[in-house]
Structure formats: C-alpha cells, structure tokens
Amino acid sequence: MSDDSGAQASAAETGTEAAGSADVALETGSQVPPDDPNDNRWNDALRQILGGSFVISILAVVLALIVGAILIAVTDPGVQQAAGYFFSRPGDTFQAIWNVVSGAYSSLFQGAIYNFGRPTFSAGIRPFTDTLTYATPLIVAGLGVGLGFRTGLFNIGGQGQMLIAAAFCGWIGWSFDLPPVLHLIVAIVAGFVGGAIWAGIAGVLKARTGAHEVIVTIMLNWIAFYLISYLLRTPGALQEHGTNNPKSPAILPNAILPPLFGPQYQLHWGFVISIAATIVVWWLLERSSLGFKFRAVGENPNAARVAGISVKSVIIWALVISGGLVGLAAVDQVLGTTTGGFSSGIDAGIGFDAITVALLGRSRPIGIFVAGVLFGAFKAGGFLMQAANNIPIDIVLVVQSLIVLFIAAPPLVRAIFRLPTPGSKPRTKTPAPTATAEEATAK
Amino acid sequence: MTTTTDHTIPDAAPIVLEKTVVKSWKTPITLSIVALLSIVLFIVFRRGGDTTFTFAGGRIAPSLPQLVVPTTLTCVILTTLLAAMAALSWWLLARFAKVPLWYSSVFAFIFVVAFLTWAAGDNSRPLPITSLLLGAVSLSVPYIFGALGGVISERSGVVNIAIEGQLLAGAFLAAVVASMTGSVWLGLVAAVVAGVLVSFILAAFAIKYYVDQVIVGVVINVLVLGLTNFFYSQVLAKDASFLNDPPLLPSLPIPGLSAIPVIGPVLFDQSIIVYLMYIAVAAVYIGLFHTRWGLRLRSVGEHPQAADTVGINVTGTRFWNVSLAGAIVGLGGAYFTLGSVGSFSEDMTGGQGYIALAAVIFGRWDPIRATLAALLFGFASNLQYTLAAVGSPVPSEFLLMLPYVVTILAVAGFVGYVRGPAASGKPYIKS
Known part of the structure; x- marks a missing residue:
C-alpha cells in the first residue's frame, strides 16, 4: 500500500492524472508497468481502452440495469403467470418479460431524455430539462461530498446541512424585501453559509477533539431534522403565518431563481450555478494551493503535517466548503423547485444521493457533473416509470447503488465480461508481468 | 547487554522510568457545562409543585407506594450536588490525573434524576418509572x-x-x-x-x-x-x-x-x-x-x-x-x-x-x-x-434530539481521541 500511495502523492504533486490513475476514495488505482517495446502498440491500446475506467463505468451501468430488469421481471404478475406454464409454452414467458422490461425502460428513457409521444421538439425535450432540474442539486451536493473525499473526510451529513441551509436561505428569501438581483444573491450566500456552519461544527470537533466526522455528521443530521421540525411548527420562527401546518412561508418573487429557458420548463438558473460550482471546485482542487493542501491531507495526513501543512485547519476548511456546497443544493430546492415554502422533508434524500454521485464521479468535479446528470435522469425517468408502468421508483435506488458497487470493484466487472486488465499482457506471451500487473490493479 | 550489567552490579541505582502524565481536561469541562446547564434549567427555570414517581407495572402488578417529592427543593438539592461534583472533578484531575468512569456515571445518573424530577414537576401526572x-x-x-x-x-x-x-x-x-x-x-x-x-x-x-x-x-x-x-x-x-x-x-x-x-x-x-x-x-x-x-x-x-x-x-x-x-x-x-x-x-x-x-x-x-x-x-x-x-x-423535538447531542458530547468530550482497532478499515493485501 505504501508505495502505491507514494505514487498517488507524486501524481498529485505534478498535477497530471492519467485516466486510470489511483483514486482516493475508491482505492481502485492501477499501476501501469513499463511498456515492452516489442509488443504491438495497437493491441496494447485496445486492451487499455477495454479494461479502462470509462468502459468499466459503462459496463457497470449496463450490469446494474440488467439486475434491475431481472427484479422487474421477477416481481411482475404477468411474468409470474406466464412462468406458471413455462414448460408448455416458454415463449409466453419471454414475451411477458420483454413486455414488462422494455415498457419500464422505455418509460425511463422517455421520462428522462426525450418524449417521442409529444408533437413538437420543445415539448419532447421537456423530460431532458427535468433531468437537468433534478441533477442541479445532486451536482452541487456531490461536489461537496467529493471535495470531502479528496481531503479524506466522509461528509455523510448532507441532510442536516441542507436543512440548516434551507432555513437560512428561506428566511432571507421571505422576510426581507430587497432589490431583485441583490435579494437572490444574499439568499444564495445565506444558504452557503448555513450549510458551511453546520458542517463546520463537525470540522471543528474533528480538528480540536478528534471526534470522528462520520459519527458527528450523522448525529448532526438528526439534530438538524428535529431542530427544523420544531422551528417549522413554532409560530414566529419558520412557520407560515396563519396556518397550523409545519411549513414555511413562500419565497418572495425577487429571491426566486428565474427559469432558464422560459416558464414552460422547470429548469432554473440553479443549473448555471451548478456548472459554475463544478468549474470553481475543479480550479480549487487542481489549481489552487488550498486544493493542493486538501489533496495532500487526503493522501496522507502525516506526510502533510511533516510538510508543514496545518492538518487541523485543512480539515475545518474542507468541511466548511463541503457543507457550503451541500447548502447550495438546498438553495436549489428552496429558491428553485419548491418556492411555495418548505417542510422538514426538503432535503429529499439528496444528501445521501450525493454520496453515491460523488462515488460514481470518482470525486472528480467533471465526473461528479456527469454522474449527477445520470442520477437526475434516473430520478426524472423513475417518476414516469412509476406512473406509467406501476413499477415502484425504489428500483432506481437499487440500480444506482449497484452502479456504484460495480464501479468500485473493476476486477469484478472485468471478470464478468472477461475483459483484460489494463497494462497486462496477453497471458500466452509473457506470463510473469501479468501476475504483477493484476496484483497492482487489485490495489 | 543492559541486563547483564544490571546483574553484575546489583546495588546500582534503580532505573527510574519517566512517566508522562497526560491530563485530559475534557471530563471536568463537560461536567461543568452540564452542571451550568442544570443550574439554568432546574433553578432559573424552576418548577413548583410536587413530582410523583410510580413504580407499578408488569403482570404481577405489586402495589408499590408512590414516591412524591417537592419539585423545587429536590431540583435545588440535586443541582447543588451536580455543581459540587463538577467542582470536585477539577480537583480529582489535578490530584490523580484522571476522573474515573464511575464518577462520570454517577454524575450522569444524578442529572437524569434531576431532569425527570424537573420535567414531571408542577403537579403533572405521575411518572411511571x-x-x-x-x-x-x-x-x-x-x-x-x-x-x-x-x-x-x-x-x-x-x-x-x-x-x-x-x-x-x-x-x-x-x-x-x-x-x-x-x-x-x-x-x-x-x-x-x-x-x-x-x-x-x-x-x-x-x-x-x-x-x-x-x-x-x-x-x-x-x-x-x-x-x-x-x-x-x-x-x-x-x-x-x-x-x-x-x-x-x-x-x-x-x-x-x-x-x-x-x-x-x-x-x-x-x-x-x-x-x-x-x-x-x-x-x-x-x-x-x-x-x-x-x-x-x-x-x-x-x-x-x-x-x-x-x-x-x-x-x-x-x-x-x-x-x-x-x-x-x-x-x-x-x-x-x-x-x-x-x-x-x-x-x-x-x-x-x-x-x-x-x-x-x-x-x-x-x-x-x-x-x-x-x-x-x-x-x-x-x-x-x-x-x-x-x-x-420540553418540546418533544428537543427530547428526540437528546441521544444525538449526547453522542456528539460523548464522542467529542468523554471519549475523546478514541483509538479503534488499528487495522480497521484497511484491506489486507498479502504480499
């Protein structure tokens, strides 16, 4: 392990990160042994691509969808009925399986990308804008969690940070009457600050007392949930005037994130914020000195301390920024999607989804962006699948978690599809390097 | 090498090992915060009347007597006790370099009793223990x-x-x-x-x-x-x-x-x-x-x-x-x-x-x-x-929050730098 992390650190220092380089969070790095000049270069390149992380990611998605299809088929009453007389007419069973699975997945596609049932392009593309709307909070929250991963911190407290951030930005959003653009900016900043404070508690406790951030952030989730529930049902706190419902007042028009492509689409300017956040986080992690400190602490805190980096302040700052980014997800929810006032379920599980998004994106900002859009698509399509085909949306949770599991274990996917290990040579020619390469990849 | 020299010179001065005494001030600090909290809660926001505890229950249902105590007086006594214990913990730490676990446990028990007395005070319904x-x-x-x-x-x-x-x-x-x-x-x-x-x-x-x-x-x-x-x-x-x-x-x-x-x-x-x-x-x-x-x-x-x-x-x-x-x-x-x-x-x-x-x-x-x-x-x-x-x-949300707050206090205060199993979380790769 030690020489592997050393290689990671040196890769981080030079700032060059190859496609198959080692990952901080997933520990699925691969070391490429020096090339044998006698070998066919094209053959090598093909092996690299086949066994590389991009193909693995695609195959992981395919595998997860296959498992999802099996679950859908097995639990479908039509399939069960046809399977009852499988040996007399096996074709019926396969027909039933095809019907239910293709129906489900075509709904998933039509709900997420493009609806062919609509007459015009502007109506047909609407599902894709919904996908981006769902992806918006997932991306920023995923960036927050991913930034934590790069620093070696596991921010599991997205739910609590979102709730506190929602209270902060919502309170600004409905209690003050500010000029149009200023109001929005102040509310967004308030949301960032709210999430940052809540995660900062975990950061300070971790830095000062050594309290494990996983435990503290989980506990802070519950504390935030009960705190916000209490405030939402207390008149004069966050509750809307004149009601008994545990719900906040509506956001003032000036503080609402305006729609991006006109009022017929749900997509709002929060998506632009997500794009900007992706770029900023990329710059922060890969090009700034603070980001270098983050990554150094993530790779090896002891080495970072020896190198003169204040590990304690890095931990605090990483969690503060991470929480702030997660807070922006709440901003998307409160100022963008549910502007009529929120309840204590405003986080909508985004805090936890963000963990899987960050894992799928391998804690790289661009990867997280793509993963966020993919999960947004699953969410948007899942709703149509539930409505049209009567398949519970929970299947999406299963598929998502399977994707992450498969991606985290490339050797498993390679074994299933009998793919070569990247960097390995065909077994018949040189058996010895194959063994070392496999071992190195396993690390 | 050193052992043989020790044997040959039996009347050499005994080797005195330097003892590093690490004093953790977390326990007294936590106890003091809790004591302060009790003063605010149980004395400043005191409640009058009586508190009733009942002990009946179970299928045998033995007719146990109820315990009725005056709320304010009990709270004041228990809070004084808590404050004294918190103060004593500073002395314990200075004297013995360690506040024993049973001490913290007794402190926590008294706090719970005081809290129950306070919360069920003001002649409300009896508290079924x-x-x-x-x-x-x-x-x-x-x-x-x-x-x-x-x-x-x-x-x-x-x-x-x-x-x-x-x-x-x-x-x-x-x-x-x-x-x-x-x-x-x-x-x-x-x-x-x-x-x-x-x-x-x-x-x-x-x-x-x-x-x-x-x-x-x-x-x-x-x-x-x-x-x-x-x-x-x-x-x-x-x-x-x-x-x-x-x-x-x-x-x-x-x-x-x-x-x-x-x-x-x-x-x-x-x-x-x-x-x-x-x-x-x-x-x-x-x-x-x-x-x-x-x-x-x-x-x-x-x-x-x-x-x-x-x-x-x-x-x-x-x-x-x-x-x-x-x-x-x-x-x-x-x-x-x-x-x-x-x-x-x-x-x-x-x-x-x-x-x-x-x-x-x-x-x-x-x-x-x-x-x-x-x-x-x-x-x-x-x-x-x-x-x-x-x-x-007390609003129910705050009581629901309690276990989580206690955990954070415990992880940050009482437990402090916990050391788990050394290889926990690390995969073992045989080389």
Missing part, C-alpha cells in the same frame, strides 16, 4: 444487536457501516418468512440468513475487491433500502395477509425473577429475542477476550501482517467474522417485525443502524460498554414518549 425503563430496553434491543455486530466486525478489521442494511434486511425477511410459514422460529432463522447475506456482499467487496469499507457499507444500506422498498410496494403490499402478517414472539416470563418489582417486568418478562440478546452480550464479551477465537479475531484487526506471519488466515478470519456479525445484527432486525411492530413497513429501521454504530464508537469497541451506550440511547429515545404522556414543558 417501570414503563419508562421497559420502553428503554425495548428500544435498545436493535441498538444492542447492531452494536455487537459492529464490535465483532470492526475488531476483525472491517468497518461495518452496513449495520442499518443488515437490520433492515433481517426485519424484512423475518416478516416475510414468519408470515408465510406462520412460525416465528423460522422467521428468526430467516433474519439471521438475511443478515449473513448482506454481510457476504460487504465481505466480498471489502475483503476480495479491496473497495473502501465505509463506501461499501453506505452503498449497501442504500441497496437494501431500495430492495426492501421495491419488494414491499411491488409484492408485499399486494398480498399483505399472506406475506406481511407475521405472528409476534410470545412473552416468556422467567419464574421468580419476573416477580421482582421494577426490574422483573423490565428485564425478565420479555420475548426470547431479548434473552438471546443477554446471551449474545455475554458470549461476545467472553469470546472476544477469553478465547482463542477472540484472540485471533483481534489480532487480525490490530495487526494483520503479524497475524499472517504466525499462520492465521487473515482473509478467512475476517470473512467469517463479518458474516457472524451480520447474523447477530440480522437477529436484531427480527425484533422490529417479530418483537415489537408485527409487520414490515418501508424504511422501518429509520437510521437506527447508524445509532448502533455510534454506540460501537461510544463504547470504544468493547461489547459491554457498547451495550451500555446502546441502553443509554434507548433510554433517551424513550424519554420523549414518557414525558409527552406526562405532559412536560
């Missing part, structure tokens, strides 16, 4: 099973975040199997099987594919939640009477012991699963610290290279112990469906696996301490229901 404790034990059962599984797994070097998933899978399969067969015993077996199956996923990914264990755990929790929710709405909900109507475990009072007032109904008039829990706690404790199995398990978790050198199969030991942990946690999951509720519902564990995980860390990876921590969490969770019934002035 027996049902308070009974509910606490009942809520603690899944925490304790979860914590035991966590201790075993982490002691063997695999972080078990998947406790939540194991509980949920156990609850689900126990309900389905018990409902289909009509036998609670088969339900219990099914819960164990479910827990082991979830563990297999954890073990396969963490031990074989070296995936980060925390990540596998979190993802498994999502996977199990998705699977159980999917099967619940797709299959269970459509035929609930056949698939989701399991019989409840019968209550088995232990003759003699169950007749003891207060303690009897709380501890010895329970279902088989609670008695299994007592056995499990004792077995895990003795097994971990007094058997060869435990020694091997701990060695694999502390220093796998050393264990491997002396011929212990690290991968195998980890795999089977993670599976064992899953079996224990799965049994705890059965308590949800067969012990208390009587049917499965979506996400019925509701994050309790994470509390069990907190109990593992709070209990410093020790089965007995983890069990006590789990009991504390169960008590704090149940306090809310009892005080709501009594009519207390």
Whole structure:
C-alpha cells in the first residue's frame, strides 16, 4: 500500500492524472508497468481502452440495469403467470418479460431524455430539462461530498446541512424585501453559509477533539431534522403565518431563481450555478494551493503535517466548503423547485444521493457533473416509470447503488465480461508481468 | 547487554522510568457545562409543585407506594450536588490525573434524576418509572444487536457501516418468512440468513475487491433500502395477509425473577429475542477476550501482517467474522417485525443502524460498554414518549434530539481521541 500511495502523492504533486490513475476514495488505482517495446502498440491500446475506467463505468451501468430488469421481471404478475406454464409454452414467458422490461425502460428513457409521444421538439425535450432540474442539486451536493473525499473526510451529513441551509436561505428569501438581483444573491450566500456552519461544527470537533466526522455528521443530521421540525411548527420562527401546518412561508418573487429557458420548463438558473460550482471546485482542487493542501491531507495526513501543512485547519476548511456546497443544493430546492415554502422533508434524500454521485464521479468535479446528470435522469425517468408502468421508483435506488458497487470493484466487472486488465499482457506471451500487473490493479 | 550489567552490579541505582502524565481536561469541562446547564434549567427555570414517581407495572402488578417529592427543593438539592461534583472533578484531575468512569456515571445518573424530577414537576401526572425503563430496553434491543455486530466486525478489521442494511434486511425477511410459514422460529432463522447475506456482499467487496469499507457499507444500506422498498410496494403490499402478517414472539416470563418489582417486568418478562440478546452480550464479551477465537479475531484487526506471519488466515478470519456479525445484527432486525411492530413497513429501521454504530464508537469497541451506550440511547429515545404522556414543558423535538447531542458530547468530550482497532478499515493485501 505504501508505495502505491507514494505514487498517488507524486501524481498529485505534478498535477497530471492519467485516466486510470489511483483514486482516493475508491482505492481502485492501477499501476501501469513499463511498456515492452516489442509488443504491438495497437493491441496494447485496445486492451487499455477495454479494461479502462470509462468502459468499466459503462459496463457497470449496463450490469446494474440488467439486475434491475431481472427484479422487474421477477416481481411482475404477468411474468409470474406466464412462468406458471413455462414448460408448455416458454415463449409466453419471454414475451411477458420483454413486455414488462422494455415498457419500464422505455418509460425511463422517455421520462428522462426525450418524449417521442409529444408533437413538437420543445415539448419532447421537456423530460431532458427535468433531468437537468433534478441533477442541479445532486451536482452541487456531490461536489461537496467529493471535495470531502479528496481531503479524506466522509461528509455523510448532507441532510442536516441542507436543512440548516434551507432555513437560512428561506428566511432571507421571505422576510426581507430587497432589490431583485441583490435579494437572490444574499439568499444564495445565506444558504452557503448555513450549510458551511453546520458542517463546520463537525470540522471543528474533528480538528480540536478528534471526534470522528462520520459519527458527528450523522448525529448532526438528526439534530438538524428535529431542530427544523420544531422551528417549522413554532409560530414566529419558520412557520407560515396563519396556518397550523409545519411549513414555511413562500419565497418572495425577487429571491426566486428565474427559469432558464422560459416558464414552460422547470429548469432554473440553479443549473448555471451548478456548472459554475463544478468549474470553481475543479480550479480549487487542481489549481489552487488550498486544493493542493486538501489533496495532500487526503493522501496522507502525516506526510502533510511533516510538510508543514496545518492538518487541523485543512480539515475545518474542507468541511466548511463541503457543507457550503451541500447548502447550495438546498438553495436549489428552496429558491428553485419548491418556492411555495418548505417542510422538514426538503432535503429529499439528496444528501445521501450525493454520496453515491460523488462515488460514481470518482470525486472528480467533471465526473461528479456527469454522474449527477445520470442520477437526475434516473430520478426524472423513475417518476414516469412509476406512473406509467406501476413499477415502484425504489428500483432506481437499487440500480444506482449497484452502479456504484460495480464501479468500485473493476476486477469484478472485468471478470464478468472477461475483459483484460489494463497494462497486462496477453497471458500466452509473457506470463510473469501479468501476475504483477493484476496484483497492482487489485490495489 | 543492559541486563547483564544490571546483574553484575546489583546495588546500582534503580532505573527510574519517566512517566508522562497526560491530563485530559475534557471530563471536568463537560461536567461543568452540564452542571451550568442544570443550574439554568432546574433553578432559573424552576418548577413548583410536587413530582410523583410510580413504580407499578408488569403482570404481577405489586402495589408499590408512590414516591412524591417537592419539585423545587429536590431540583435545588440535586443541582447543588451536580455543581459540587463538577467542582470536585477539577480537583480529582489535578490530584490523580484522571476522573474515573464511575464518577462520570454517577454524575450522569444524578442529572437524569434531576431532569425527570424537573420535567414531571408542577403537579403533572405521575411518572411511571417501570414503563419508562421497559420502553428503554425495548428500544435498545436493535441498538444492542447492531452494536455487537459492529464490535465483532470492526475488531476483525472491517468497518461495518452496513449495520442499518443488515437490520433492515433481517426485519424484512423475518416478516416475510414468519408470515408465510406462520412460525416465528423460522422467521428468526430467516433474519439471521438475511443478515449473513448482506454481510457476504460487504465481505466480498471489502475483503476480495479491496473497495473502501465505509463506501461499501453506505452503498449497501442504500441497496437494501431500495430492495426492501421495491419488494414491499411491488409484492408485499399486494398480498399483505399472506406475506406481511407475521405472528409476534410470545412473552416468556422467567419464574421468580419476573416477580421482582421494577426490574422483573423490565428485564425478565420479555420475548426470547431479548434473552438471546443477554446471551449474545455475554458470549461476545467472553469470546472476544477469553478465547482463542477472540484472540485471533483481534489480532487480525490490530495487526494483520503479524497475524499472517504466525499462520492465521487473515482473509478467512475476517470473512467469517463479518458474516457472524451480520447474523447477530440480522437477529436484531427480527425484533422490529417479530418483537415489537408485527409487520414490515418501508424504511422501518429509520437510521437506527447508524445509532448502533455510534454506540460501537461510544463504547470504544468493547461489547459491554457498547451495550451500555446502546441502553443509554434507548433510554433517551424513550424519554420523549414518557414525558409527552406526562405532559412536560420540553418540546418533544428537543427530547428526540437528546441521544444525538449526547453522542456528539460523548464522542467529542468523554471519549475523546478514541483509538479503534488499528487495522480497521484497511484491506489486507498479502504480499
């Protein structure tokens, strides 16, 4: 392990990160042994691509969808009925399986990308804008969690940070009457600050007392949930005037994130914020000195301390920024999607989804962006699948978690599809390097 | 070399080892904060009238006398005691460099009594101590099973975040199997099987594919939640009477012991699963610290290279112990469906696996301490229901928050820099 992390650190220092380089969070790095000049270069390149992380990611998605299809088929009453007389007419069973699975997945596609049932392009593309709307909070929250991963911190407290951030930005959003653009900016900043404070508690406790951030952030989730529930049902706190419902007042028009492509689409300017956040986080992690400190602490805190980096302040700052980014997800929810006032379920599980998004994106900002859009698509399509085909949306949770599991274990996917290990040579020619390469990849 | 010189010169000055005394000021600071809090709560916001405690309960229902105390006076006395103890803790630390654990425990007990007296004051309804404790034990059962599984797994070097998933899978399969067969015993077996199956996923990914264990755990929790929710709405909900109507475990009072007032109904008039829990706690404790199995398990978790050198199969030991942990946690999951509720519902564990995980860390990876921590969490969770019934002035949300605040205080204050098993969370790659 030690020489592997050393290689990671040196890769981080030079700032060059190859496609198959080692990952901080997933520990699925691969070391490429020096090339044998006698070998066919094209053959090598093909092996690299086949066994590389991009193909693995695609195959992981395919595998997860296959498992999802099996679950859908097995639990479908039509399939069960046809399977009852499988040996007399096996074709019926396969027909039933095809019907239910293709129906489900075509709904998933039509709900997420493009609806062919609509007459015009502007109506047909609407599902894709919904996908981006769902992806918006997932991306920023995923960036927050991913930034934590790069620093070696596991921010599991997205739910609590979102709730506190929602209270902060919502309170600004409905209690003050500010000029149009200023109001929005102040509310967004308030949301960032709210999430940052809540995660900062975990950061300070971790830095000062050594309290494990996983435990503290989980506990802070519950504390935030009960705190916000209490405030939402207390008149004069966050509750809307004149009601008994545990719900906040509506956001003032000036503080609402305006729609991006006109009022017929749900997509709002929060998506632009997500794009900007992706770029900023990329710059922060890969090009700034603070980001270098983050990554150094993530790779090896002891080495970072020896190198003169204040590990304690890095931990605090990483969690503060991470929480702030997660807070922006709440901003998307409160100022963008549910502007009529929120309840204590405003986080909508985004805090936890963000963990899987960050894992799928391998804690790289661009990867997280793509993963966020993919999960947004699953969410948007899942709703149509539930409505049209009567398949519970929970299947999406299963598929998502399977994707992450498969991606985290490339050797498993390679074994299933009998793919070569990247960097390995065909077994018949040189058996010895194959063994070392496999071992190195396993690390 | 040095020993031989020592032998040749017997009257040399004895070697004095320098002792580094590390004083942790966290305990007195925490105690002082709590004492200050009690002064504010119990004296500044004091409540008048009387507080009544009742001790009746259980099937024998012995007619025990009620205890009636004046609220304000009791609170003032107890708060003074707390303040004195907090002050004394500073002296203890200065004098002996350590505040013993029993001291903190007594302090916590007095605080709880003071809090109950205050919360049930003002001539509100009597506070039923027996049902308070009974509910606490009942809520603690899944925490304790979860914590035991966590201790075993982490002691063997695999972080078990998947406790939540194991509980949920156990609850689900126990309900389905018990409902289909009509036998609670088969339900219990099914819960164990479910827990082991979830563990297999954890073990396969963490031990074989070296995936980060925390990540596998979190993802498994999502996977199990998705699977159980999917099967619940797709299959269970459509035929609930056949698939989701399991019989409840019968209550088995232990003759003699169950007749003891207060303690009897709380501890010895329970279902088989609670008695299994007592056995499990004792077995895990003795097994971990007094058997060869435990020694091997701990060695694999502390220093796998050393264990491997002396011929212990690290991968195998980890795999089977993670599976064992899953079996224990799965049994705890059965308590949800067969012990208390009587049917499965979506996400019925509701994050309790994470509390069990907190109990593992709070209990410093020790089965007995983890069990006590789990009991504390169960008590704090149940306090809310009892005080709501009594009519207390504290909003229920704050009482619900209490176990989590206590955990944070504990992790940051009392426990401090906890050192888990050294190799926990690190995959062992044989080289």
